[in-house]
Amino acid sequence: MNRTVACLVVLVMIGASPAGAWTRSGDLDEIILGPKSTAKDIQSALNTLPESGGTVLLRPGLYTIDRPVALLRDNETLRGAGPTTILRLANNANCPLLVMGTLENTPSRIVRNLRVSDMDLDGNRTNQPVESWSTPGEGSEIRNNGLTVRGVTDAFVERVRCYRARSGGLVTEKGVLRLTVSDVASWDNEFDGIASYVTEDSVFIRLLLHDNPGAGLSLDRSFRHNVIGDSVMTANGSGIFMRDSRDNLFHALAIRDSREHGVFMAQVAVKDAAGDWIPTPNTECTGNVFSGLQITGSGGAGFLANNDSCTNNLIQGARFARNRLGGLCESKPGLAKTQTILDE
Numbered sequence: 198m199n200r201t202v203a204c205l206v207v208l209v210m211i212g213a214s215p216a217g218a219w220t221r222s223g224d225l226d227e228i229i230l231g232p233k234s235t236a237k238d239i240q241s242a243l244n245t246l247p248e249s250g251g252t253v254l255l256r257p258g259l260y261t262i263d264r265p266v267a268l269l270r271d272n273e274t275l276r277g278a279g280p281t282t283i284l285r286l287a288n289n290a291n292c293p294l295l296v297m298g299t300l301e302n303t304p305s306r307i308v309r310n311l312r313v314s315d316m317d318l319d320g321n322r323t324n325q326p327v328e329s330w331s332t333p334g335e336g337s338e339i340r341n342n343g344l345t346v347r348g349v350t351d352a353f354v355e356r357v358r359c360y361r362a363r364s365g366g367l368v369t370e371k372g373v374l375r376l377t378v379s380d381v382a383s384w385d386n387e388f389d390g391i392a393s394y395v396t397e398d399s400v401f402i403r404l405l406l407h408d409n410p411g412a413g414l415s416l417d418r419s420f421r422h423n424v425i426g427d428s429v430m431t432a433n434g435s436g437i438f439m440r441d442s443r444d445n446l447f448h449a450l451a452i453r454d455s456r457e458h459g460v461f462m463a464q465v466a467v468k469d470a471a472g473d474w475i476p477t478p479n480t481e482c483t484g485n486v487f488s489g490l491q492i493t494g495s496g497g498a499g500f501l502a503n504n505d506s507c508t509n510n511l512i513q514g515a516r517f518a519r520n521r522l523g524g525l526c527e528s529k530p531g532l533a534k535t536q537t538i539l540d541e
Contacts (some may be wrong), residue, residue: 200319212443220379227253232258239266243273250274255316257281259501265330265339267296267426271309277316280358284316286341288324291363293339297346297354302338304348304371318343322387328364340364343386347371354378362386366409370394377402384408389415390433404428412438413452418465420445432456436492437492440465441480449489459492459520462510481506490515498526499540513537 228242242253250272257278268275284294295318298308320343330339339345343359346369359366366383369376369459374400383390383406390406393417406413413430416439426448430436436452436459452459465480481504490512492499499520513536517524524540
């Protein structure tokens with residue numbers, strides 16, 4: 198008898214799904230669910246994993262989600278079978294599809310070593326009347342994104358496609374450290390393809406972000422020491438919108454046909470009692486490096502440094518073409534250091 202098969206033990210059936218079972222083989226804990234499973238079934242499966250963690254595997258099919266599915270404990274994995282595994286938000290659910298980390302408004306602990314991979318997240322936004330999760334109290338500050346990552350360290354999002362979310366496609370927030378996002382596509386969301394706040398030492402590679410009314414990539418609070426590379430952003434409001442972003446590396450990005458600017462870089466500002474915009478200290482964009490940047494066909498500037506405080510940024514090996522307001526545009530000349538810039 199095959200040794201692996203011999204030690205396979207079916208321990209418990211999950212919910213109403215005939216395809217769901219927790220199996221254990223050696224040190225592997227895995228629950229397998231089929232498309233008849235509900236959000237409650239998937240959450241129960243995650244909660245059933247031992248304290249040491251494990252995997253919930255979703256077979257191909259359409260899963261209707263009427264409440265958030267959350268990875269709340271260390272060492273949990275939720276994996277599909279690729280684009281044939283589709284999680285679609287139910288009509289009027291008004292909630293995020295997936296949350297990695299915590300459902301608290303203010304995370305009280307860090308969750309470690311999470312992974313979501315190989316699935317489609319369909320936010321069904323035309324049938325979601327509101328942007329914020331309507332649950333009162335804890336969770337009420339979470340937007341109705343495809344996937345929200347919050348208060349998480351050492352996590353992975355791989356081969357996931359987010360679309361039609363009522364807010365953003367993929368959002369990282371509330372203290373994210375050493376996250377790897379790879380081979381992710383995000384389109385036709387209400388606002389941004391990917392938005393990242395309070396995120397550090399993370400990697401975003403091989404992204405395809407297109408047709409989002411906001412930004413393809415929005416970096417708008419304490420986005421620091423991250424790498425963004427080998428990605429394409431097409432037909433978004435802006436390719437990259439960034440404020441309060443420091444010491445990041447942007448490499449081999451193609452930004453095409455943005456309705457506004459290819460890259461918009463600024464300092465955070467708030468209105469005072471008189472209605473004047475007052476810059477917020479220490480929120481400028483500085484120390485960022487852009488290497489191998491191609492920006493074409495923008496409705497505004499190719500690259501706009503909007504505030505005099507956005508200094509010490511380097512653009513090297515860039516090509517700008519057919520941008521309506523020009524390639525590199527600055528609030529005053531010489532803000533960015535440039536090397537080998539082709540502006541057609």
